[in-house]
Structure formats: C-alpha cells, structure tokens
Amino acid sequence: MTTERTSTTSVILVEGASDRAAVLEAARLLDVDLGSGGVSVVPMGGAMSVRRFAAELGPDGAGLRLRGLCDAGEVRFFERAGLPSPDIYTCRPDLxxxxxxxxxxxxxxxxxxxxxxxxxxxxxxxxxxxxxxxxxxxxxxxxxxxxxxxxxxxxxxxxALGPDELPAPLRGVVLSQPSPV
Structure with a gap:
C-alpha cells in the first residue's frame, strides 16, 4: 500500500493493475492531472482487500478521501468497507x-x-x-x-477511445470529487 501521504489528499481504490492502468489513461484522455490534484490510484490486489485499504487510508487511518472503481459483483465489499454509494463507480459486469x-x-x-x-x-x-x-x-x-x-x-x-466515449464509471471516477472526510 503506497501513497505519498504528504501530497495525497484522496485515493481511488481499484481492484488491480489493469484498472489502475485504465484510470490513469482515462485521466490522460480527459486532461486531468490526478497527481497535481492530490489523487493517488491504488490497486488493492482484489476487491476483498478494500476493507483493509479503507481502514488504513480513509477517515480513521490516514484521513484521505476515498472513492472506488469496481466490478458489479464486488460492490458489496466497497459498501461494507464504508465507502458511500456515490463514491463507488461500478463497471457492469467489469471494466x-x-x-x-x-x-x-x-x-x-x-x-x-x-x-x-x-x-x-x-x-x-x-x-x-x-x-x-x-x-x-x-x-x-x-x-x-x-x-x-x-x-x-x-x-x-x-x-483507443475518445474522451466522450469513455465508459461512465471510468469517466465518473476520474472526474468526481470524493465525499468529504
């Protein structure tokens, strides 16, 4: 679990490396500099790890604002970890x-x-x-x-997609502002 806590104010939790790669590329397409906005994209190695990551990085841990990108079948793990529904971007059935x-x-x-x-x-x-x-x-x-x-x-x-063609969950997680802590 690596984030630069001195400059990071929020984290996008994603299931794995492929999701992280897609989020970073979507940010590039949308001309959003996540790093300068204090946003880190953290792959968790699977959705079942979200509770641990949320505890360490979220309000009761490092105090960072959290949002997540996950598959439809994994939403329950993000909800149980305490992420508010508006901060969970769901891919149907997956990215x-x-x-x-x-x-x-x-x-x-x-x-x-x-x-x-x-x-x-x-x-x-x-x-x-x-x-x-x-x-x-x-x-x-x-x-x-x-x-x-x-x-x-x-x-x-x-x-390969244009900015206006990005799937809604991918576009949403990049452009959104997470709920305050």
Missing part, C-alpha cells in the same frame, strides 16, 4: 466488458492488430472451449489469458 462495449468488436480487434495480438486472438478463437462463444466473450476471456495482458490492454483499449 473489460465496459471497454469492449465502448469500442465495439471491430475497433477492439483493430487494437489487437496494432498491438500484434490479432493472430494470437484468432488462434485462441479456434480452441474448442471458445468456438461456440460470442466474439465479445472470446475477446473478454482473451484479455485475461496471459500474465500482464490485462494490464496492458486496460491502458491501450482505454487509449
């Missing part, structure tokens, strides 16, 4: 699905091509477990098949 929906299949595949992974994706689609699945589900699964791929694509899929 990768939000980004793929915003891009559409054609643009997502174009990003894969630019990154040199389209041929790998086509091979992945031929696996017996993938053949009958919709392309959206195949793309979603492909993003998580190799170490580091999900984080890499968190940034590059976000970068």
């Amino acid at each position: 990768e699905a939000e980004l793929l929906r915003a891009l559409g299949i054609g643009r997502a595949e174009a990003v894969l091509e630019e990154e040199g992974d389209l041929r790998l994706f086509w091979m992945f689609q031929q696996q017996p477990a993938q053949r009958a699945r919709p392309v959206e589900a195949q793309l979603h699964r492909f993003l998580g098949t190799t170490s580091g791929r999900k984080e890499h694509y968190g940034a590059v899929l976000t970068a």
Whole structure:
C-alpha cells in the first residue's frame, strides 16, 4: 500500500493493475492531472482487500478521501468497507466488458492488430472451449489469458477511445470529487 501521504489528499481504490492502468489513461484522455490534484490510484490486489485499504487510508487511518472503481459483483465489499454509494463507480459486469462495449468488436480487434495480438486472438478463437462463444466473450476471456495482458490492454483499449466515449464509471471516477472526510 503506497501513497505519498504528504501530497495525497484522496485515493481511488481499484481492484488491480489493469484498472489502475485504465484510470490513469482515462485521466490522460480527459486532461486531468490526478497527481497535481492530490489523487493517488491504488490497486488493492482484489476487491476483498478494500476493507483493509479503507481502514488504513480513509477517515480513521490516514484521513484521505476515498472513492472506488469496481466490478458489479464486488460492490458489496466497497459498501461494507464504508465507502458511500456515490463514491463507488461500478463497471457492469467489469471494466473489460465496459471497454469492449465502448469500442465495439471491430475497433477492439483493430487494437489487437496494432498491438500484434490479432493472430494470437484468432488462434485462441479456434480452441474448442471458445468456438461456440460470442466474439465479445472470446475477446473478454482473451484479455485475461496471459500474465500482464490485462494490464496492458486496460491502458491501450482505454487509449483507443475518445474522451466522450469513455465508459461512465471510468469517466465518473476520474472526474468526481470524493465525499468529504
């Protein structure tokens, strides 16, 4: 858990490195300098760690204002950790699905091509477990098949969007001001 407590006034808690990469890229697209605004983006290694992070960094710990970005299935962990509902930005069902929906299949595949992974994706689609699945589900699964791929694509899929195309939870968590402590 690392934040620069001397300059940080608020924290965006995210589940993992891919979410952090997407938030940082969204901030760049929206021309928001999180660092100069006193905002740190902290990956927690999973939503079930939010209570510990909230206790250490929030009002009863370091006194920082908190907001979070999480998957729909993880909202309860953020609520139980004491984050107010308006400070929880929920991806449905998760961030990768939000980004793929915003891009559409054609643009997502174009990003894969630019990154040199389209041929790998086509091979992945031929696996017996993938053949009958919709392309959206195949793309979603492909993003998580190799170490580091999900984080890499968190940034590059976000970068492929225009500022006005960013999914609402991603845009919201970057542009919002957290509740006062």
